[in-house]
Amino acid sequence: MRRTALLRSSTFRLTLAYLAVFGLSALVLLSFVYGASVTFMERQVMATIDAEVQGLREQYQTGGLAALARTIAFRAESDHNSGSVYVLFDTAGNVLAGNLDEPPAGRITDEGWLSFTRASDGKPVLAQAFLVDGRAHLLVGRTIEDKRDTQRLIRNAVFLGGAVMLVLGAAGGLVLSRWTLARLEAVNRTTTRIMGGDLGQRIAVKGGGDEFDELALNLNAMLERIEQLVAGMREVTDNVAHDLRTPLTRLRARIEVGLMGPLDPATARTVLEDTVNDAETLIATFDALLNIARAEAGEQRASWERVALREICRDVVDLYAPLAEDRHMTLVLRPGPDAAVAGNRHMLAQALANLVDNAIKYAPEGGRIEVGVGAGPPPVVEVADNGPGIPTHLRERALERFVRLAPDRTGPGNGLGLSLVKAVARLHGAALDLDDNRPGLVVRLRFQAPAGRILPSDGRPAEAIAAS
Amino acid sequence: MKILVIEDDVPSATYMAKGLEESGHAIDLAHDGKTGLLLAATNDYDVLVVDRMLPGLDGLSVVKTLRATGNATPVLFLSALGQVDNRVEGLKAGGDDYLVKPYAFSELLARIEALARRGAAAGEGEVQVTSLRYADLGMDLLSRRVERDGRRIDLQPREFKLLEVLLRHAGQVMTRTMLLEKVWDYRFDPQTNIIDVHISRLRQKIDKGFDVPLIHTVRGAGYSLRAPDGTP
Numbered sequence: 228m229r230r231t232a233l234l235r236s237s238t239f240r241l242t243l244a245y246l247a248v249f250g251l252s253a254l255v256l257l258s259f260v261y262g263a264s265v266t267f268m269e270r271q272v273m274a275t276i277d278a279e280v281q282g283l284r285e286q287y288q289t290g291g292l293a294a295l296a297r298t299i300a301f302r303a304e305s306d307h308n309s310g311s312v313y314v315l316f317d318t319a320g321n322v323l324a325g326n327l328d329e330p331p332a333g334r335i336t337d338e339g340w341l342s343f344t345r346a347s348d349g350k351p352v353l354a355q356a357f358l359v360d361g362r363a364h365l366l367v368g369r370t371i372e373d374k375r376d377t378q379r380l381i382r383n384a385v386f387l388g389g390a391v392m393l394v395l396g397a398a399g400g401l402v403l404s405r406w407t408l409a410r411l412e413a414v415n416r417t418t419t420r421i422m423g424g425d426l427g428q429r430i431a432v433k434g435g436g437d438e439f440d441e442l443a444l445n446l447n448a449m450l451e452r453i454e455q456l457v458a459g460m461r462e463v464t465d466n467v468a469h470d471l472r473t474p475l476t477r478l479r480a481r482i483e484v485g486l487m488g489p490l491d492p493a494t495a496r497t498v499l500e501d502t503v504n505d506a507e508t509l510i511a512t513f514d515a516l517l518n519i520a521r522a523e524a525g526e527q528r529a530s531w532e533r534v535a536l537r538e539i540c541r542d543v544v545d546l547y548a549p550l551a552e553d554r555h556m557t558l559v560l561r562p563g564p565d566a567a568v569a570g571n572r573h574m575l576a577q578a579l580a581n582l583v584d585n586a587i588k589y590a591p592e593g594g595r596i597e598v599g600v601g602a603g604p605p606p607v608v609e610v611a612d613n614g615p616g617i618p619t620h621l622r623e624r625a626l627e628r629f630v631r632l633a634p635d636r637t638g639p640g641n642g643l644g645l646s647l648v649k650a651v652a653r654l655h656g657a658a659l660d661l662d663d664n665r666p667g668l669v670v671r672l673r674f675q676a677p678a679g680r681i682l683p684s685d686g687r688p689a690e691a692i693a694a695s
Numbered sequence: 696m697k698i699l700v701i702e703d704d705v706p707s708a709t710y711m712a713k714g715l716e717e718s719g720h721a722i723d724l725a726h727d728g729k730t731g732l733l734l735a736a737t738n739d740y741d742v743l744v745v746d747r748m749l750p751g752l753d754g755l756s757v758v759k760t761l762r763a764t765g766n767a768t769p770v771l772f773l774s775a776l777g778q779v780d781n782r783v784e785g786l787k788a789g790g791d792d793y794l795v796k797p798y799a800f801s802e803l804l805a806r807i808e809a810l811a812r813r814g815a816a817a818g819e820g821e822v823q824v825t826s827l828r829y830a831d832l833g834m835d836l837l838s839r840r841v842e843r844d845g846r847r848i849d850l851q852p853r854e855f856k857l858l859e860v861l862l863r864h865a866g867q868v869m870t871r872t873m874l875l876e877k878v879w880d881y882r883f884d885p886q887t888n889i890i891d892v893h894i895s896r897l898r899q900k901i902d903k904g905f906d907v908p909l910i911h912t913v914r915g916a917g918y919s920l921r922a923p924d925g926t927p
Contacts, residue, residue, distance in 0.1 A: 503799075503915055510797050514884060530783055542879055545853055549892040577883035584886045644886055 238407045242400025249396070250389060261381045268374045269353070273340075276355050279311065280367050292360055296324040299365075310370040312345065312352050317363050330364070337364075342371075351375060410439045414446065426454045462627075470512060470642070478505040515643040522574060522650035534572045536608055537565040537600045543579045544598055547587065555592050558583065561599035566606035568674045570655045578651040581644040582610040582670050590614035590667070606674045613667035622661040648672075696720045696811050697739070701731030701757065702746040702773065711744070714800050715807070728752025735761055740768050741811045744803075747774040747785065755788045762789035769810040773798070801916030805868040812867065827862040830922035832901070832909060834862055843901065853878070854897050861910070861920040870917035894918055 233239060287295040299313045303326035306313075314325030322329060331343035337358040345352050354368025410433075417430045429450065430443040485498035537560075544560045551558035568575075579598070586596045590612040601607035617625050626649045652659040652672050660671040698720050702708040705726060712722040723738070725731035728749040735743055735757070743761075747754040758770050772785040772793045782793045791813070792806050827834040831844040839855060841848045850858065860877045861869060871890040875881055894910065902908040911919050 500915065507799065510799075511884060513797070518883075542881065546879060546885070546889055546893075549896050550887065550889055553892060573882045576881050577885075580883070580885055580889075587887075 233401060233404050233408065236404040236408050239400045239404040242396060242403060246393065246396040246400070250392060253388070253392070254385065257381060257385050261378070264377055264381075265374055268371070268377065272353050272369050272371055272374075273355075275369060276353070276367055279313075280355060280357075283365070283367065287359065292363065295359065295365070299324040310350075310372075312354055312366065312368040312370065314366045315359070315363055323363060325366075327366070330366070345370065414439075414443065418446075421450065426450070426457060467516065471509060474505050474509050474512075478502055478509075481505070512643070515647060518574075518577070519643065519647050519650045522647065522654045531569050531571055533567050534570045534575055535565055535567050536575075536606055537563075539572060539576045539579060540598050540600055540608060543576060543583055546580065547583045551587055551596060554587060556587060556590055557595045558587070559595075559597055561597050563600055564602040566600055566602045566674075568606055568655065568657075574651045575655065578648040578672070579608065579610070581648050585644055586610055586612040586614065586668070594667075603674070607671055608674075609669055609671040611664045611667065611669035613664060616663060616666060616668040617661060619663075625661065626659070696741045696808075697723075698742050698744060698807065698811075699723045699725065699731065699735055699738070699740045700744045701725045701728065701735075701749065701754065702744070703727060703749050704746075711800070711803070715804065718804055720807075728754065728757045732757045732760060735768065736764065736766065742807050743768050743770045744807065745770055745772055745790070747772055747781070755785065758789045769813060771803075771806055771810055773803075799870075799915070801868065801913070802870045802872060805870045805873060805916060808867050809864060809869075809873070812864070827859065829862055829865040829920060830907075830909060832862070832920075834859060843905065848900050850897075850900060853893070854900065857893055857897055858901065861918065865920045868913045868916050868919045873917065 283295060283298060286298040290297075296315055299315050302311070303313050303324070306326070312325075312327060314327040314330065315323045316325075316330045317323060320330050327345070328347060331341075331346070331352075338356060340353070340355055342351060342353045344350070350370040350372050351374075352368045353371050354366045357365040357367075359365050414430050417428050420428045429447050432440050432443045432447075434440065481498055481501055485495065490498075540560055544558055548558050583596065583598065586594075590596060591614060594613050596610065596612045599607075599609050599611070601609070626645050648670075649659050655672075655674060657672045657674040660673065662669045662671065696719075698715055700708055700711055700715075700722060702711065702724075703726050708724050708726065712724055715722050723734055723740075725734050728751045731745070731749070732752060743758075745754040745757060749757070752760075754772060754774075758772075761768070761770075769791045770789060772790040773796060774781060774785065774793065775796045782795075785793045791810055794803060794806060825835070825837050827836065832841070833843070834841050834855075836859070841850055841855065841858065856878050857874065860874065869877075871888060872882075872884070874890050874893075875883075875885070894912075898908075898910050902910055907923055909920055909922060911921050913919050
């Protein structure tokens with residue numbers, strides 16, 4: 228795995244983004260803690276100073292400036308390490324009493340808070356200033372190195388913690404990215420192999436039931452479906468090749484043989500006429516395939532209209548009645564109610580015609596074929612005969628393209644009739660059932676239009692039309 | 696009859712032209728939409744045969760333009776696009792008929808001749824007919840009676856309709872597809888040549904017992920109602 232791929236991986240980027248957000252929030256939190264503790268410490272210092280000032284004020288009120296100077300000298304003397312600062316100096320800057328050698332540099336305000344650095348040891352001092360009697364300045368304060376230490380501590384914590392967090396986060400991100408990349412790589416490798424032509428490949432499933440496993444399972448299911456479709460397609464292609472190649476070979480052979488010897492006009496005519504017939508058969512097969520493909524593509528719904536099922540049944544019965552009669556069969560339309568669906572009447576009529584055609588083809592002499600409409604819902608069209616029927620285990624197969632159950636495959640037909648019926652049924656949202664008519668076969672088209680299918684002509688869904 | 700064929704595939708256009716010329720028609724060929732439009736606009740044709748897919752200006756636009764200028768020459772669209780939508784589109788654009796490739800030449804010829812007749816009839820103005828007559832065959836459309844040579848013939852409703860269509864197109868070749876379209880109003884190819892059975896029924900009643908048959912089979916094409924002396 229290349230490092231750049233690792234750094235560009237979305238997991239790594241997500242980790243970095245998360246790190247940034249986390250770092251920012253930690254920073255905000257720490258600065259709040261810092262601000263709060265610094266303020267608290269400052270307030271404590273101020274309260275201590277205020278208490279001292281209170282004591283000094285009492286001394287001054289009872290004993291005047293001299294008593295104040297004495298007290299300050301005493302306190303400065305007794306306080307070596309607690310960090311208190313006292314200094315009393317006159318307006319000229321001469322220190323009268325206290326533990327500062329000289330007044331702090333800079334302009335001294337008469338009254339109020341100030342902070343400065345103690346010259347002797349460089350410690351920061353917070354102090355309150357007073358003007359006493361208009362003759363002397365008093366500063367009472369405390370060193371605040373505690374505050375500075377806290378500041379430093381927090382700053383160090385921020386820097387050190389941040390660095391650790393950054394290192395750990397980046398490392399974690401890398402590990403995480405490696406892990407997800409590895410899982411995705413497995414998927415990618417398999418898909419690449421599949422694209423290379425090996426449709427049998429499947430993505431490994433770890434079995435933990437996580438989202439990667441779910442993805443792998445779904446992809447595998449999709450591959451399964453695609454493999455089935457491709458296999459079906461291959462079968463169709465093979466069949467097309469066979470069923471078109473045979474007449475094409477015959478056609479070519481006929482012409483070649485015709486060209487071998489001298490051609491008298493009569494023979495030439497026969498050869499050409501037979502050739503035209505062969506071409507016609509080819510075109511018919513081709514057309515049938517195209518019709519199926521078109522119905523399966525299902526892109527014609529824009530031109531759909533309201534189709535009265537009974538009417539097309541009547542027309543198809545009317546169309547096939549003479550043929551049935553010639554074969555001494557009875558072809559009748561059962562009396563019953565009408566029903567309508569949204570669809571293409573030419574395709575529906577063709578599907579029905581194919582069913583009747585098949586029934587006439589396979590029913591015995593003197594047989595009976597009944598066409599019926601059921602109002603439903605769902606609306607049903609059925610064609611029932613009393614011929615040999617189709618055994619249960621062969622019914623699925625009968626619907627496949629180019630499949631002809633008659634073993635000799637020599638009778639008329641191209642094995643596409645029922646395939647077209649199936650395609651038209653699917654296009655119209657109808658289920659196609661082959662059932663036992665005891666004896667014979669009954670084929671049913673049950674129009675179970677899915678809810679919400681819209682009829683473009685007047686906007687009513689098919690079911691509403693079927694019910695009206 | 697003068698026919699303009701606008702088709703970009705030169706070999707099929709040439710074959711079509713040869714076939715049509717042999718059937719006694721005069722043919723002009725155009726291999727792209729612009730040339731075709733120019734020829735159609737400047738000459739007087741009986742029928743235009745227009746391929747839908749053409750380089751430059753496509754077939755639909757050619758016909759739309761012609762119709763917009765008031766040219767009413769009958770148009771037969773040829774197309775490799777078979778969907779119902781495409782057919783409807785073609786007819787909406789001003790086409791009069793639509794044939795999907797691959798087609799049989801006989802089908803093309805029959806449809807062209809039917810269109811030319813219709814164009815000529817439209818030129819004479821619509822005449823409401825109440826009876827049809829051809830040779831010694833007569834049909835009364837109001838009383839729905841048919842007689843031949845003075846003898847009354849009983850026909851089933853569908854046989855009546857079939858004979859009516861043949862009579863209206865007497866002398867012309869009607870293909871099986873055309874008959875299924877005109878008599879039953881369906882457009883599809885039945886697996887079995889079901890039309891043949893209907894024609895043979897009709898023949899039993901119209902021609903049986905008469906010296907001269909009227910319903911003729913045209914090999915490889917379809918049927919035609921024709922008298923031996925060629926009376927139109």
